[in-house]
Amino acid sequence: MSAQISPLAPKSYAKLTPVDGVTMATAEANIRYKNRTDVLFVLMDKGTEVAGVFTKSKCPSAPVDWCRTSLAQGKARALVVNSGNANAFTGKKGAEAVELTAKIAAKAVNCKPEEIFIASTGVIGEPLDATKFNGVLESCAKQASPDNWMEAAQAIMTTDTFPKLAGRKVLIGDQEVTINGFAKGAGMIQPDMATMLSFIFTDAPIAAPVLQALLKKGADNSFNCVTVDGDTSTSDTLMMFATGAAAKRGIRKIESTSDSRLKAFKAALDDLLAELAQYVAKDGEGARKFVTVSVSGATSNASAKKIAFAIANSPLVKTAAAGEDANWGRVVMAVGKAGEPAQRDLLTIAFGDIVVAQKGARAPDYSEEAASAYMKNAHITISVDLGLGKGKARVWTCDLTKAYVEINGDYRS
Amino acid sequence: MSAQISPLAPKSYAKLTPVDGVTMATAEANIRYKNRTDVLFVLMDKGTEVAGVFTKSKCPSAPVDWCRTSLAQGKARALVVNSGNANAFTGKKGAEAVELTAKIAAKAVNCKPEEIFIASTGVIGEPLDATKFNGVLESCAKQASPDNWMEAAQAIMTTDTFPKLAGRKVLIGDQEVTINGFAKGAGMIQPDMATMLSFIFTDAPIAAPVLQALLKKGADNSFNCVTVDGDTSTSDTLMMFATGAAAKRGIRKIESTSDSRLKAFKAALDDLLAELAQYVAKDGEGARKFVTVSVSGATSNASAKKIAFAIANSPLVKTAAAGEDANWGRVVMAVGKAGEPAQRDLLTIAFGDIVVAQKGARAPDYSEEAASAYMKNAHITISVDLGLGKGKARVWTCDLTKAYVEINGDYRS
Incomplete structure (x- = not known):
């Protein structure tokens, strides 16, 4: 992390409110950095639907390979993100590290490994020692709280000089739902489907195929419009999770992209994605303008x-x-x-x-x-x-x- | 010009020998720079054949437009190059400035304006005052010498930190011919057909269509393989002039690309182009490696x-x-x-x-x-x-x- 904060950083942050069905914790796993958090563990309710868009790089990281495969079944129970090591260009060892991470996380939340999504950011080519997650994820699961958004955004930073997070409230019918998200960026930024790393969470009940359509379109007008240096990362990952917890408040599940209740939600999501994407440019390495x-x-x-x-x-x-x-x-x-x-x-x-x-x-x-x-x-x-x-x-x-x-x-x- | 010479500059220069049929002079026309030469005038014998490859930019400079048109008739009597102003994105005024330059040059050497080739390098968008060539080109024509190669390479520099020139001797049949060339580069360098500016001269008797084929192929493996910053200039120009003066020494004119006498010539030309292209990368703005x-x-x-x-x-x-x-x-x-x-x-x-x-x-x-x-x-x-x-x-x-x-x-x- 750079000592000097970008002059384009936001002057203050609004505190994000919880997203029903989402809790999280961060930890120091000493993957590369010392004396700072470098692991984020996000837990989500059963039934959480997931969508994702990933780098178009021909040399994608092991976590990107993993998420692409797991996405097919459309459900998520947890997200593990580490900073300091991208687990990219790490060959067979890289794939094994991802599998072990998923196994440790699945045990901590009692779900199937394919319901665990994983992202890594940091140095390329260094083997990632996933045994470092042993115990750490379990302890995160115990401490997880619905209020740790700022800590989450901080734990995934690399050369970022400020955390990037934002939230929106929007009505679906007459019920309010929440969309929160965070991102990291800084260098190797010209996303080609998604940026470095960004994660969006909502309690709205939206089926995975609809979520995927919303996210893909939203990415095209936000993260896919950002460049710092024209360099596309091996690890670009933008994922969105919908816990559906708001269904308890009487919102019927959204199963079609033509559902008229989506209009305001889509506008709020696009706006949120644009804000996060702009933060990435504003924290471009060395950026002053x-x-x-x-x-x-x-x-x-x-x-x-x-x-x-x-x-x-x-x-x-x-x-x-x-x-x-x-x-x-x-x-x-x-x-x-x-x-x-x-x-x-x-x-x-x-x-x-x-x-x-x-x-x-x-x-x-x-x-x-x-x-x-x-x-x-x-x-x-x-x-x-x-x-x-x-x-x-x-x-x-x-x-x-x-x-x-x-x-x-x-x-x- | 930068005060600090690139550490990648050649330690010394071999003196180039004359190319039969070519003389040149440089002058201070005060186009933008003070107390340095900024105009080069090269005069060539009647019958000189010409070839050229130019920028693929959709916003080419006025001199590039002019050269493309004049190239059709295949003959050249003189080349005018100025530094300090690229005469690019100068609209109708830019085209008029090129016409006036050609007229002044044509009068100085007693030829048709379309036998004058022109290149400009420097700031984009500033109108070029071609009346500054009045008197200057005439006086250059009087002083022109076959030995001013270093002065020529120096007059066309902008942010270049060292002059770029090289020569080769090669046999056509049992007769030796000369190929000399110079170039300038530094920034806005990812040529797309040719680099910023480079000019090659030979006394070999080679017909324009053959010269064009040799040059195009040579450019693809030299200047078109160089990048400093991925930025393609509006003014990229690579031209080659063959005076044919060596015909006096009994070399039959080369009219076909399949002429077996071309083999050694082509190898020498390719080698020369590679040397000049490498100089451009070695003098990339701020280059240390x-x-x-x-x-x-x-x-x-x-x-x-x-x-x-x-x-x-x-x-x-x-x-x-x-x-x-x-x-x-x-x-x-x-x-x-x-x-x-x-x-x-x-x-x-x-x-x-x-x-x-x-x-x-x-x-x-x-x-x-x-x-x-x-x-x-x-x-x-x-x-x-x-x-x-x-x-x-x-x-x-x-x-x-x-x-x-x-x-x-x-x-x-």
């Missing part, structure tokens, strides 16, 4: 997203942001290299509300002074209109600072 | 190249190189994110001759000490074997240091 890249007028939404990522991943655009330099020429370059339909002489580029370029040249009333003043903000929006069609996209990123190089040149994470 | 990424065992050469670039462009791999950290987990990550066929459990990764990972896990005899010692070298090779097929590729890059962030956060180039 939060940058929103907004592309419109593309030939399709997919094309707009590729162009937005070309801008958001360009080291030259990101260093210009760090240097508070209104260098829109680099935005032109990034649009040009994206390989998507673009016509130089139709381009419009704005920093905030300041139009800097239009019709293939500098804007007639361009003011370097005004643009430079805007770049001093902590939150910057770069907008590009291609003038070709109706496709649009919005992605979030951060600036590229010397601290990013320092963190990743000095620290084996 | 030269990194060769070698991928084998892919399902195709194209697939291998995509994976090699995913590794070479990964900020995490590049910062690990800067930090002399044998962090092969990040190489696994980059292979995984490339989106190309890969099987985790067949991967072999080596740093230099040290195998660090095989069969999806850390190598059994892995020595952190040996790997770390290797990373202290200025030249590093990262090899990946995918174990799937016969596809292979090799790309060159440099490390990502704080100096890169500094140069690009502080300097509008």
